[in-house]
Amino acid sequence: MSEFIPTACNLCYANCGILAQVEDGHIVKVRGDKNHPVSKGYTCNKAAQIDFYQNGRDRLSSPLRKKLDGTFEEIDWGTAITEVAAKLSGLRDTHGGDKIMYYGGGGQGNHLGGAYSGAVREALGMRYHSNALAQEKTGLSWVSERTLGGMWHGDFDHCDVALIIGKNPWQSNGIQRARIMLRDLSKDPDKTLIIFDPRKSESAELADIHLAVKPGTDVWCIAAILAYLVQHDLVDQQWLAEHTEGYDRLLDQLRSVPVEDYADFADIPMPQIEAVAKAMASTNRIAVYEDLGIEMSPNSTLCSYLNVLLFVLRGAFDVPGGMHLISGIGSIYGFGASPGVVDDDGYEREYQTSPVSGARVVTGLLPCNAIPEEILTDHPDRIRGMIIESANPAHSLADSAKFRDALTALDTLVVIDVAMTETAQLADYVLPAASQYEKFEATFFNFEYPENFFHLRHPLLPPRPGTLPEPEIHSRLVEALGVFEPEDLAPFHEAVKQGIPALLQAVLQDLPRYQPYLGYIMYRALGPTLPHGAASAAMLVGSCLAFAERDPHAVWRAGFEGQGPMLGINLFMAMLEAKSGLIISSADVENDPTQWRQPGGKIQLQMSEMLDDLEELKEYRMPERTDEFPLLLAAGERRLYTANTIMRDPDWRKSNNPTSLTINPIDANALGITDAATARLVTKRGSLNVLVEFDDRMQPGTMSLPNGLGLNYPDHTGVNGITGTSTNELTDLEDRDKWVGTPWHKHVRARLEPLQ
Numbered sequence: 001m002s003e004f005i006p007t008a009c010n011l012c013y014a015n016c017g018i019l020a021q022v023e024d025g026h027i028v029k030v031r032g033d034k035n036h037p038v039s040k041g042y043t044c045n046k047a048a049q050i051d052f053y054q055n056g057r058d059r060l061s062s063p064l065r066k067k068l069d070g071t072f073e074e075i076d077w078g079t080a081i082t083e084v085a086a087k088l089s090g091l092r093d094t095h096g097g098d099k100i101m102y103y104g105g106g107g108q109g110n111h112l113g114g115a116y117s118g119a120v121r122e123a124l125g126m127r128y129h130s131n132a133l134a135q136e137k138t139g140l141s142w143v144s145e146r147t148l149g150g151m152w153h154g155d156f157d158h159c160d161v162a163l164i165i166g167k168n169p170w171q172s173n174g175i176q177r178a179r180i181m182l183r184d185l186s187k188d189p190d191k192t193l194i195i196f197d198p199r200k201s202e203s204a205e206l207a208d209i210h211l212a213v214k215p216g217t218d219v220w221c222i223a224a225i226l227a228y229l230v231q232h233d234l235v236d237q238q239w240l241a242e243h244t245e246g247y248d249r250l251l252d253q254l255r256s257v258p259v260e261d262y263a264d265f266a267d268i269p270m271p272q273i274e275a276v277a278k279a280m281a282s283t284n285r286i287a288v289y290e291d292l293g294i295e296m297s298p299n300s301t302l303c304s305y306l307n308v309l310l311f312v313l314r315g316a317f318d319v320p321g322g323m324h325l326i327s328g329i330g331s332i333y334g335f336g337a338s339p340g341v342v343d344d345d346g347y348e349r350e351y352q353t354s355p356v357s358g359a360r361v362v363t364g365l366l367p368c369n370a371i372p373e374e375i376l377t378d379h380p381d382r383i384r385g386m387i388i389e390s391a392n393p394a395h396s397l398a399d400s401a402k403f404r405d406a407l408t409a410l411d412t413l414v415v416i417d418v419a420m421t422e423t424a425q426l427a428d429y430v431l432p433a434a435s436q437y438e439k440f441e442a443t444f445f446n447f448e449y450p451e452n453f454f455h456l457r458h459p460l461l462p463p464r465p466g467t468l469p470e471p472e473i474h475s476r477l478v479e480a481l482g483v484f485e486p487e488d489l490a491p492f493h494e495a496v497k498q499g500i501p502a503l504l505q506a507v508l509q510d511l512p513r514y515q516p517y518l519g520y521i522m523y524r525a526l527g528p529t530l531p532h533g534a535a536s537a538a539m540l541v542g543s544c545l546a547f548a549e550r551d552p553h554a555v556w557r558a559g560f561e562g563q564g565p566m567l568g569i570n571l572f573m574a575m576l577e578a579k580s581g582l583i584i585s586s587a588d589v590e591n592d593p594t595q596w597r598q599p600g601g602k603i604q605l606q607m608s609e610m611l612d613d614l615e616e617l618k619e620y621r622m623p624e625r626t627d628e629f630p631l632l633l634a635a636g637e638r639r640l641y642t643a644n645t646i647m648r649d650p651d652w653r654k655s656n657n658p659t660s661l662t663i664n665p666i667d668a669n670a671l672g673i674t675d676a677a678t679a680r681l682v683t684k685r686g687s688l689n690v691l692v693e694f695d696d697r698m699q700p701g702t703m704s705l706p707n708g709l710g711l712n713y714p715d716h717t718g719v720n721g722i723t724g725t726s727t728n729e730l731t732d733l734e735d736r737d738k739w740v741g742t743p744w745h746k747h748v749r750a751r752l753e754p755l756q
């Protein structure tokens, strides 16, 4: 029997540490890794299935070039790199590098490869980029930056009250050890688990208080709770005065909210509002988590702002059991961000916008729903080329048909992936990457507090023949673009012989020139000298240095030694050895100045865009329901066996019917549709046949479809087939948030028709 090797599950952003046993190229056994510093042996049901990812039948094993007849031919790596570099630099020279856009850069389990794309983007003069965060988290990120100066995460292990809004952690995880955490909160009589969800989800079944809001009305419900707190003098006035600024207008507005009317509009009985307010009023150990149920619904940005208030008005910030700003090495947010300027009246001015439609760019990301209109136009500044890496936007973003048109209209589309995806099918060049179990990998999903962690995963297997890890792909592209000749690297190869500090000195010789290419230089110069063949980890040395410089005390407290750059270097070297991950920082909970990032160290509550929106709630405006589309579809529910499009083989699912459309029997019966029947689901954008499943946990008037299905996948004989419904054939680009353009995937107007 072969040994169990530490790695992590790549199927959701919890990235639980696992031990994997490999035989004949297959991951044959998986169990939780008790040595992982945060997951501590926990896994959900999905980790055991990762071999379906590793050995998918549509894994790529050669670079591909599209022929004139639309089929692909295999080409060698040398040809692929030369031609891709020539096509993209041609676009740059003719139209400008800002007409080439980058999309993706990593999924649930891989961020290291995309981190090396920076050098290619610099060499090509690329300016715009985006990824899936710009269809879920940009509203949250915008309001969090404006108010707190960063993104937050709750201390669910020590809270008294947990408010989970539009999220079903039982199935979607995302919080470490989610199922254990939910059960503990549920069982403990001194703790209150509050879930906002129109559906009686698995998490809602465990809740002390389940707020079964009418879909899309969470803002009214939350405004009612906040207003109740203010009107009954239950906010922490003293804490607000000491730690925040600009709350006068906010409190005035909340004083005038008609609490009972708002609760009624959201379908929440007043005693529930009172119960939530009472639970919150007795503590500042309040942890909040919001996710897609509200982030992909109308009023999502306002909802995120109100969610910040849920903890700030109770002083539940920078306290044990409360909320904390994320501090880790690297960040999934803010890459390339240039925030606007906030004027004296609390409005943001001079923010970055997209080149064609003028959409607001938040945290550097162009709204996903705006991408097709940035391409399908004759505007001179339109996007003409794209590099898409580790993402499947032709499937995952709203209106797949429009996305296919847009991607096809590009002059050049390059896709870097492990599998022949719906997006790769549309590419001019497909570059095959080694899988996440065949190379060094890591994510920047490290949100823990007071002790934060990092996990550099070692490979379990060699790269599949014909594939390359992304750091190598990007480095070859940089070289083909002519930025660095071999002799340019000679001083770095020489310096690294004296150690990392000497290498850093060599970079400092011409920092303005080398800085944008730091990842590349580290990979080529430092990479080959690293233990375990961990060349791909080389760029992390920069992240470690920056982190240790930003907060040396936290790194010292975690047990690392050294002054100046040596502290970061020691942290980096420890990372290379810690195969199950390690604690990299430990905050001083009593006195943590890094948590107070706004001018004057005060949370800025006057975000006037949101306060104006808050006032507009009094008009009770909702997207109109029509007779043509009387039902509401939540398009993309996380279930026992869904994992975005990372898992492409339908055989990975063990349970019954995770592919079906769930609907309350009351609605189905009224339509004359029986359980397990096939019916026609129609939206303004399209229609599809679906398998119907009765589920009385669904709120009447609503339906739900799982996410990540409807993939085109070969059976054992090589013939492609589709299992389940690709929800984005039904969604519309126009149904989006007015501020940040995030889609309303959980709020799609639809009808269901019996099949004759």
Ligand SMILES: Nc1nc2c(c(=O)[nH]1)N[C@H]1C(S)=C(S)[C@@H](COP(=O)(O)OP(=O)(O)OC[C@H]3O[C@@H](n4cnc5c(=O)[nH]c(N)nc54)[C@H](O)[C@@H]3O)O[C@H]1N2
Pocket: 011, 012, 013, 136, 165, 166, 167, 168, 169, 171, 172, 173, 174, 196, 197, 198, 199, 201, 213, 214, 215, 216, 217, 218, 291, 292, 293, 294, 297, 634, 636, 637, 638, 639, 640, 641, 642, 643, 644, 707, 708, 746
């Ligand atoms: N099993 C599994 N786990 C995953 C993933 C996966 O594909 N499969 N994907 C990962 C990713 S990328 C993400 S972003 C997370 C997402 O994790 P979640 O946000 O938890 O996922 P969803 O199931 O899409 O939506 C959560 C809930 O929102 C509810 N909802 C629908 N409409 C509304 C509404 O108007 N208000 C409220 N309050 N709730 C509403 C739905 O009933 C659902 O229970 O999951 C991650 N984990």
Ligand SMILES: Nc1nc2c(c(=O)[nH]1)N[C@H]1C(S)=C(S)[C@@H](COP(=O)(O)OP(=O)(O)OC[C@H]3O[C@@H](n4cnc5c(=O)[nH]c(N)nc54)[C@H](O)[C@@H]3O)O[C@H]1N2
Pocket: 106, 107, 108, 110, 113, 131, 132, 133, 135, 136, 292, 389, 390, 391, 392, 393, 395, 396, 397, 398, 416, 417, 418, 419, 421, 433, 434, 435, 436, 470, 635, 636, 637, 643, 644, 645, 646, 707, 727, 728, 731, 745
């Ligand atoms: N209607 C609807 N649409 C949704 C959602 C919804 O709820 N409803 N959810 C949305 C959400 S929250 C998200 S996060 C997105 C997710 O959608 P995407 O961001 O498009 O990402 P994934 O489906 O996670 O796919 C990741 C891609 O990475 C590839 N890959 C895996 N490993 C590697 C690797 O090592 N290297 C490279 N280069 N590629 C690799 C996989 O083959 C896959 O093509 O979907 C969104 N779409």
Ligand code: SF4
Pocket: 009, 010, 011, 012, 013, 014, 015, 016, 042, 043, 044, 045, 046, 047, 173, 174
């Ligand atoms: S799917 Fe998420 S929660 Fe489940 S084992 Fe994998 S990383 Fe952990």
Ligand SMILES: [Mo]
Pocket: 132, 136
């Ligand atoms: Mo996501």
